[in-house]
Structure formats: structure tokens, C-alpha cells
Amino acid sequence: MAFFRIHNPLPTFAARKISYPRLPARLPSISSQVSHRKMSTFKQEAHKDLLYSKDAQIFLISGSGTLGWDQVASNLIEPGEDVLVLNSGYFGDSFRDCLEAYGAKVDSIVAEFGAAVSKSEIEKALKAKKYKAVTFTHVDTSTGVLSDAKMIGETVKAISPETLVVLDGVCSVASEEIQMDAWGIDVVLTASQKGLGAPPGLSIVAASQAALAVAQSRKTPVTSYYASWKKWLPIMNAYETGKPMYFATPPVNLIRAYYTSLKQITQVAPSLEERFKLHKEASRRVKDAVAELGLKEVPKDPYYAANGMSAVYLPDGVGVGDLVPRLLQRDVVITGGLHKDYKEKYFRIGHMGTTVVNAERGDLDKLVTALKESIREAVASKQSSLLDRGQEPYRRPETTPKRPSARL
Ligand SMILES: *Cc1c(COP(=O)(O)O)cnc(C)c1O
Numbered sequence: 243m244a245f246f247r248i249h250n251p252l253p254t255f256a257a258r259k260i261s262y263p264r265l266p267a268r269l270p271s272i273s274s275q276v277s278h279r280k281m282s283t284f285k286q287e288a289h290k291d292l293l294y295s296k297d298a299q300i301f302l303i304s305g306s307g308t309l310g311w312d313q314v315a316s317n318l319i320e321p322g323e324d325v326l327v328l329n330s331g332y333f334g335d336s337f338r339d340c341l342e343a344y345g346a347k348v349d350s351i352v353a354e355f356g357a358a359v360s361k362s363e364i365e366k367a368l369k370a371k372k373y374k375a376v377t378f379t380h381v382d383t384s385t386g387v388l389s390d391a392k393m394i395g396e397t398v399k400a401i402s403p404e405t406l407v408v409l410d411g412v413c414s415v416a417s418e419e420i421q422m423d424a425w426g427i428d429v430v431l432t433a434s435q436k437g438l439g440a441p442p443g444l445s446i447v448a449a450s451q452a453a454l455a456v457a458q459s460r461k462t463p464v465t466s467y468y469a470s471w472k473k474w475l476p477i478m479n480a481y482e483t484g485k486p487m488y489f490a491t492p493p494v495n496l497i498r499a500y501y502t503s504l505k506q507i508t509q510v511a512p513s514l515e516e517r518f519k520l521h522k523e524a525s526r527r528v529k530d531a532v533a534e535l536g537l538k539e540v541p542k543d544p545y546y547a548a549n550g551m552s553a554v555y556l557p558d559g560v561g562v563g564d565l566v567p568r569l570l571q572r573d574v575v576i577t578g579g580l581h582k583d584y585k586e587k588y589f590r591i592g593h594m595g596t597t598v599v600n601a602e603r604g605d606l607d608k609l610v611t612a613l614k615e616s617i618r619e620a621v622a623s624k625q626s627s628l629l630d631r632g633q634e635p636y637r638r639p640e641t642t643p644k645r646p647s648a649r650l
Pocket residue numbers: 306307308309333379381382383410411412413433
């Protein structure tokens with residue numbers, strides 16, 4: 243059989259080009275039944291381990307991570323109901339917009355750039371108003387800020403046990419620990435293409451039994467057709483039991499690739515615990531290298547810095563455009579900022595999944611070396627052009643930011 247290899251088409255988090263699991267170039271005749279067989283064992287086995295949940299319901303639907311927001315907004319929230327969005331960057335804005343599109347009344351607590359919403363702010367908001375749901379971005383990909391999922395789940399459940407806790411894990415699942423049951427998280431929404439290392443195109447949502455009950459007991463109709471859990475629940479059950487059933491065509495090829503990736507993550511060494519530890523170690527290496535160069539991270543407090551990516555302020559006078567080609571030459575892909583007010587000021591690097599776990603690839607060494615060389619080169623070239631024009635050259639800051647040991 244012929245094979246082809248898909249490279250990450252997005253200029254995003256790959257520390258170098260990621261090669262995805264090989265897929266058959268020509269799929270066998272596609273019928274929805276094919277995937278039913280391939281889907282069995284998903285719910286009970288792999289997701290239970292990945293998200294530490296004994297009975298979460300999994301929805302696997304063709305679409306990107308964004309579809310997870312639509313699923314939450316249209317199944318769990320009735321028009322006019324109050325939702326609290328904890329906003330630590332760009333993706334908090336978008337989640338709010340999506341909720342509002344379905345008629346939710348949204349209050350946002352917007353953290354300062356580089357910070358996460360604090361416990362006291364959450365407590366204050368929950369004491370002032372009853373919310374149907376609290377949503378937060380676990381790792382906001384725009385800022386590299388990691389929210390404390392355990393604190394948020396526990397805080398919400400302590401003050402308002404019926405309020406659903408929704409975690410946007412598109413950038414965190416499989417690189418950060420998420421204990422759905424123990425931390426009181428009702429929904430985790432994610433996608434196939436970031437930490438899960440499969441091609442893009444699959445929306446993955448895990449809903450607690452409490453969340454399902456809320457969806458099933460709503461008074462008004464579900465406000466989406468394609469994203470309706472009422473439609474998908476029997477299909478997911480059919481996937482598990484291997485029965486043929488149709489609502490909308492499943493992305494058979496993606497489901498297979500995802501299945502391969504998920505099995506790798508949950509069943510093949512390293513263990514999940516070890517995987518999270520490796521992400522923390524890799525993150526520290528990258529962040530130490532950045533500090534050594536005299537650069538500052540966007541997250542203000544290392545406790546709130548993601549382990550699967552880094553967001554770093556550019557040296558004075560150096561633009562993203564000075565850095566991207568230099569790194570690309572060294573086979574490393576980085577991307578610019580993604581926050582409306584600061585996007586020219588920082589860049590982002592991904593270090594998750596295979597880059598971190600498969601040390602034999604040597605990706606991390608390559609990334610750290612390339613980063614150091616490229617930044618020094620970009621700074622030097624700016625300085626020489628400034629000197630040519632008789633201006634003050636860039637000076638390295640006197641003190642390099644110290645990194646206390648982050649959470650381990
Ligand atoms: C990428 C991302 C999304 C959106 O996912 P798409 O697959 O691009 O639709 C949502 N939330 C976070 C935190 C993300 O990083």
C-alpha cells in the first residue's frame with residue numbers, strides 16, 4: 243500500500259516539522275461502519291486514563307477545536323443563562339464570543355497580559371452571582387499562561403457545586419495533567435492536532451455525567467443541529483458497541499490516526515505521569531535557555547507558565563520577522579505573538595508531544611541551540627545596523643530573570 247506523510251501545515255507549535263502517523267493514501271471504501279469498529283475501546287480505555295475520569299462521555303466529531311466551544315454553548319447553556327469566562331488571553335475572548343453567539347449572558351474576568359485569573363477574583367464573582375458554567379483556557383496558546391485547573395475546579399465546586407466547570411484543553415491535553423473527576427472538571431474540550439499529535443480536524447470533548455444530565459434536562463431546544471449531543475450520543479454508543487448507525491459521516495482517516503496517537507500516549511512508554519514530567523523538564527530547559535539569553539517570558543509567574551509551549555518577549559529592536567527565517571534555516575518553526583495589544587512584542591515556541599517524549603529525535607537540543615544562535619545572530623545584526631547609523635546598540639538587561647522551581 244502506498245503511504246504519504248502529512249507535515250504540520252500550520253506555522254505553530256512544532257519545534258520542527260512534525261510527521262504524523264502514516265495514513266493509508268487511499269482509504270478503503272469509506273462507510274460509517276468502518277469507523278465503528280475502529281472506535282471501540284476508546285471511551286473506556288484511553289480517555290479514562292488520559293483525563294483521569296471513570297465515566298466521562300466522549301464526543302468525537304469532525305471539526306476543529308473550535309467546535310468544542312459550540313458544543314458547550316449549544317448543549318449546556320440555554321439562551322439568557324449566565325456564564326463566567328476566566329480570560330487569560332486570546333482564546334478567552336473567542337470562547338466568550340462563541341457563548342454569546344448562542345445567547346449566553348457572559349461575564350468575563352480578564353487577567354492582565356501574562357497572568358491568570360486569581361482565586362480571590364473567582365470567589366468574589368461566584369459569591370455575587372449564580373453561574374450556569376465557568377469556563378477557562380487551561381493553556382492559553384496566545385500567552386503561554388497555564389491556569390491552575392485544580393484550584394479553579396475546587397474553588398467553583400466549593401462555592402457553587404451545580405455550576406459546571408469547563409476546561410478548554412486544546413493546547414494542554416497530553417502535555418499538562420488534567421484530573422477531571424478529582425478536580426471537579428465537568429467538560430474538557432480539545433482537538434486532535436496539538437498535544438495529541440494527530441492531524442487537525444477532530445473535535446474531542448469529554449463531558450462528565452453531571453454535564454450530560456444538564457444537557458438532557460434543558461428546557462429549551464439545543465441551539466445547534468450539527469453539534470447536538472442528542473444526535474451524537476447514540477452514535478458514540480454505537481461506536482463503542484460496534485453497531486452501525488448514522489448521523490453525519492465520521493472522518494474515518496482522522497479517527498484512525500487519532501486512535502494510533504492516543505494509544506501511543508496512554509498505553510506505550512513513557513507513562514502519562516512520566517510524560518507530564520518530561521514536558522516539565524523540557525519546558526525548563528527551553529525557559530532556562532531563554533533566561534540565559536537575557537529574555538523575559540510573557541507569563542509573569544513561572545507557576546503559571548505552560549509546559550508544552552513558551553511565550554517570550556523579543557529582544558529590543560528585534561522583530562519576529564528577524565527571527566523566523568533564522569530558525570527556519572535551522573529546521574525550527576516558531577510563530578509570532580497572538581494577542582491584539584502585544585503581538586509584535588513576543589514570539590511563541592512549542593515543545594510538546596513527540597519533540598519532548600522521543601528524546602532520540604534530538605529535537606530539544608536542536609531547538610535550544612537554534613534558539614540561542616538565532617537570537618544572538620538577530621541581535622548582532624541589529625546592533626551592527628544601528629552602529630552603522632550611529633545609534634545606541636541594544637544592551638542586554640543587567641539582571642536575567644531568575645526562575646524559581648516551577649510546580650513539579
Ligand atoms: C488552537 C486553540 C483553539 C482552537 O482550536 P482550532 O482547532 O484551531 O479550532 C482553542 N483553544 C485553544 C486554547 C487553542 O490553543
